[in-house]
Amino acid sequence: MYKINEAATIAGITAHTLRYYEKEGILPPIERDSGGRRIYSEENIAWLDIVTCLKKTNMPMKEIKEIVRLSIIGDQTIDDRKKILMDHKRKMMRQLEELQDNISKIDKKIAFYEGADEC
Numbered sequence: 001m002y003k004i005n006e007a008a009t010i011a012g013i014t015a016h017t018l019r020y021y022e023k024e025g026i027l028p029p030i031e032r033d034s035g036g037r038r039i040y041s042e043e044n045i046a047w048l049d050i051v052t053c054l055k056k057t058n059m060p061m062k063e064i065k066e067i068v069r070l071s072i073i074g075d076q077t078i079d080d081r082k083k084i085l086m087d088h089k090r091k092m093m094r095q096l097e098e099l100q101d102n103i104s105k106i107d108k109k110i111a112f113y114e115g116a117d118e119c
Helices: 004-011 015-023 042-056 061-073 075-117
Strands: none
Touching (some): 015 042, 042 061
16 A cells, blocks of 8 residues: 555656546545545556556546546446547557658758768
């Protein structure tokens, strides 16, 4: 079990962000101890890992919340969650192709400039 600052450190985010995620339904409900302090389990840490991954890949918060909502409902929503992730992956693959194309163009320009330096 982890306290909020420990969980935030593991996830690479701030405690403030962690509270925001909980408040906004971006994480499943978090348990609390007898003093009302949040306690994070390994399962919560795993959720934080996937949420931060999806956020870093620019998945809209609305879709992240939907995955969480569907997960709370149960296994009957696996196909729906899988579809959201597959759609997101397709978007990422298109972005990757575009990025690779742009890198190639930059490499050509660098090669051009390197050739110009030799003159």
